Amino acid sequence: MRQVWLRMVLLLAGFAVIGSFSELTAQEEALLADERNTIRVFEQAAPSVVFIINKVLRRDMFTLDVTEIPQGSGSGFVWDREGHIVTNYHVVEGANALTVTFFDNSTFDAEIVGMEPSKDLAVVKVRAPRGKLRSIPVGASGDLLVGQKVLAIGNPFGLDHSLSVGVVSALGREITSMANRKIRGVIQTDAAINPGNSGGPLLDSRGRLIGINTSIITPSGANAGVGFAVPADIVKQIVPQLIEHGRVIQPDLGVNFVTNDSIARRLGIKGVIIRTVDPGSSAEGAGLKGITRNRRGDYVLGDVIVGIKGIEVENYDGLAYTLEQCEIGETVTVEYTRNGKKRSARVTLQRRD
Secondary structure, three states: OHHHHHHHHHHHOOOOOOOOHHHHHHHHHHOOHHHHHHHHHHHHHHHHEEEEEEEEEEEOOOOOOEEEEEEEEEEEEEOOOOOEEEEOHHHHOOOOEEEEEOOOOOEEEEEEEEEEHHHOEEEEEEOOOHHHOOOOOEOOOOOOOOOOEEEEEEOHHHOOOEEEEEEEEEEEEEEEOOOOOEEEEEEEEOOOOOOOOOOOEEEOOOOOEEEEEEEEOOOOOOOOOOEEEEEHHHHHHHHHHHHHHOOOOOEEOOEEEOOOHHHHHHOOOOOEEEEEEOOOOHHHHOOOOOOEEOOOOOEEOOEEEEEEOOEEOOOHHHHHHHHHOOOOOOEEEEEEEEOOEEEEEEEEOEEOO
């Protein structure tokens, strides 16, 4: 009786009843609420996820003909209706050409807009019809809880859109980027992240972006239940800058550092060695000094940064992370050592060019 009544309501409302209503109802009722949620999230998000192929140019040594050779692939997702696609830096690194394939198998050439290797993030752009450009709503990663459900969408092994489901296994992890910088606050998940998933979205149960799948820990290269995602809070900070400037605009002390920490360690130094000081910078005005050479041509160590704003600095990665938390134009207290003696200076942070 209930099914007959619903069928009459649909007919009176002008809806065509296609197929067996009783079969559809039985199918829906056979699914658990969590299953229906998973299906709904996938159906809503999948059209926003793309497959990216990274190509390089190769010249034949005999014919001198130049051809495009695929050197890697990964996933990405639509950021906005202007055609910006977000992915991992390592997916597009070294590309001479990029192609982006959408959910309906339509393919477009793409160009790199900006990259941030230290966060393993990149933005590319396609000229596709706006109807294809369905963005994923961006959530927050700061309020995630261990154990909550997550969904990863991508193109593992070059297959069509695939979904894997898991939970947040841990929060606040650290992984090392290709720029040899640590990415902090990383999300660990047991949702399967395989080759090709890199750059794809990690979603919560409401279909909101909470991270970008970036790597796995496994001896074999296959998924072993330990995957990592760059948190959405970092993505929201970096991506708009890549779109606007093509790179990340960060505050800078106005000095150049010896970024290879092993040199400082060999010298028994704890901190970051200043290599040179930019002429006319606030750092020069504050009296900071870099490496110099004496009359014999020997290098003489200058200042070594050991702290900023009261935060201890032990290596270049720690220094860079501390500066990322500051603002351009902000005046900070810089603690440094010179000839073994600790000193401090006030330096106004400038824009890093």
